[in-house]
Amino acid sequence: MTAQEFTGRTALVTGAASGIGLAVATLLAERGAQVAVADWNLDGAREAAAALVKTGAKALAVQVDVTDPASVEAAVRATVQGLGPLSLAVNNAGIGGAIAPTGAYEPEDWRRVLATNLDGVFYSMRYELPEILAAGGGAIVNMASILGTNGFAGSPAYVAAKHGVVGLTKTAAIEYAPQGVRVNAVGPGFIDTPLLKDTDPAARDLLISLHPAGRLGRAEEVAELTTFLLSDRASYVTGSYHLVDGGYSAR
């Protein structure tokens, strides 16, 4: 393999067995990174890592439950032990959660979504940052959503969690910029991944109509922006929230 922009760099991607995380892990590996494919779905992570290894990349499947700080700490340790000093991370694992208006949202559904989509991003940065500092710097992307800045009826927990991810991103960026760590958030519009598998055709058409581009996004389109933000080409980009949404937020 010829040297590419991520050659020699170790990346950890959570939620990498499927959808956006899988597309990000694949693009990072194509561009030379050694990639920890982290997911609570271990079979899926193994399958994805094996596919990357087949292309000549160095990849490792790691089981992680991002709602559990001990599990995240162990996954970060396994990544460093298996692939070397960590300099890149994409905190992407997430769930859609139940759909109900705020006045009828079950507290346990709220907790589950917040635990995965917000606590999970905090725990990930909590254990990644010391390793990235030890490696001499690097970059983190947190996967937010257009719902990190817009409301969405029926998804109070998801919207609150994603707004939280944007705030957490800005705070970590301010804290660690002097030490050579950039932290950004990505806000995808609705993307055609297994996350939307339970969406019926009418609801899907409605979602499409919210995007001036006239279609849902592709995971690969989110991966392009994410890998740009991780790369040295984005060396002056930190603490910001970047949309990839087919025009959704421009309306």
Ligand SMILES: NC(=O)c1ccc[n+]([C@@H]2O[C@H](COP(=O)([O-])OP(=O)(O)OC[C@H]3O[C@@H](n4cnc5c(N)ncnc54)[C@H](O)[C@@H]3O)[C@@H](O)[C@H]2O)c1
């Ligand atoms: N698909 C969309 O429309 C869309 C839009 C905006 C933002 N996002 C965000 O992008 C991220 C990825 O979503 P996707 O569409 O690729 O979904 P997906 O369902 O295809 O993939 C999510 C992955 O996360 C893993 N995961 C879930 N909970 C986990 C946990 N506790 N610990 C470890 N892994 C866990 C799943 O096993 C799965 O492999 C999520 O944070 C999601 O909120 C998605």
